[in-house]
Amino acid sequence: MLKRMRPFLGTYVEIGAHCTLGNENDAVNAAFKEIQEIHNIMSFHQVESDISRINLANGNWVTINKKTKNCLKLAKTISCASDGLFNPTIGGELVKYGILPNHDFGDFINSSDAKDIEIKGDQARLLRPVLICLDGIAKGFAVDYATKKLKEFACEYGWINAGGDIRVFGDYAFPVSIRNEAGENIEIGGIQNSAIATSVVRENHTPNFPSWIIGKNKRQGSFSVIAASAWRADALTKIACNYEKCIASEKIAQLGGHLIEV
């Protein structure tokens, strides 16, 4: 069993792996390399990332990495499936709040619809002057790619924990606690061959709790979703807080997740 931690995706990413072949070091390094690549191509903060290049292209086509394309497609799909509750075009609003940096974007609107992101071949463009932000899905997406890498190295079991976006595979129950709104950790047991993500929605944005969810009818609380993949769990937490409590579990189940509110 090997465990490593490196800072990526704006948080601390821990990778653990067990390989009877003894190649854990190579496997974990390769998994971190995947995360680093996704960090570099999908970061809103970095001007050279695929996302920033699309945001700065004034609606022109931009050639992007295949992984960026895949993530944009997933974002568009889950946005459509949730009637726009998951919205990857909210970068403008987050820039106006001062949560994301302004890379001299010029004029932009707060947000629109994921349909305004057009993908063709290995290119993408924006149909309206919005700013793409994949922060609601990219961490989970990176965790999935890193998991795939560990499996390619024939690791028997392992996990990736990117600041609370967790995926576990193999014959191993990974103990997980969920942090509630009050900051207490609540043990929920172990997860196995699945992913979990949590979003805590607070009344105000503070430097101690920098994450922020956009939504007109969002509820406060701690929203965790267990799903088969980390990207889905990650995205569904942003959707869950925008549903009324009485229907949230059912709606999340329809979208492929199991909602836990603590």
Add this chain to the structure above:
Amino acid sequence: MRFNPNWLIAPAAMAAISPAYATEYLNAEQAAKSIFPEADKFSYAPVALSKEQMKEIQKRSGIMQRWSKQDVWRAEKNGKLIGYFITDNVIGKHEFITYGTGLSLDGHVRGIEIMTYKETRGDEVRQSSWRNIFKGKTLNDPFKLNKDIPNISGATLSCKNIMNGVKRLLVLQDMFLQKV
């Protein structure tokens, strides 16, 4: 898509007071080798700083230099200097992190490895004894930790502190270490 998660439920226990947790990932030697796998020698060459120099680092990086001694190793290959490995500590709101970073001779970050990670209660942070843990820490004096971190979902910690730490170390390199 329907998905039946394969997860186990254990009796839930709500802790009113969270205990302190810690994980040791790598010692300095292992972290140095991970960042500079091609190096065949690491020679210890700590940098001692005067109060004025500490102030100058803070002025140039915008980040406080808390220690008058910074642990630095010269990474060498076939007798030739290829970069620097520096260990450092970050004190966050709830976390204490010892990390190692590798800097290339032209001032680029080669890699960052977290060596130890400790998360603790907020009230412990205010006690100066915790901060003292970091004073005079050397390679030969790893601080012993006992418990693993629980895997907390929903506790996304910003790694801004560590990025600030690295920024400070790049200034320290620029001021005190041999360049290309």
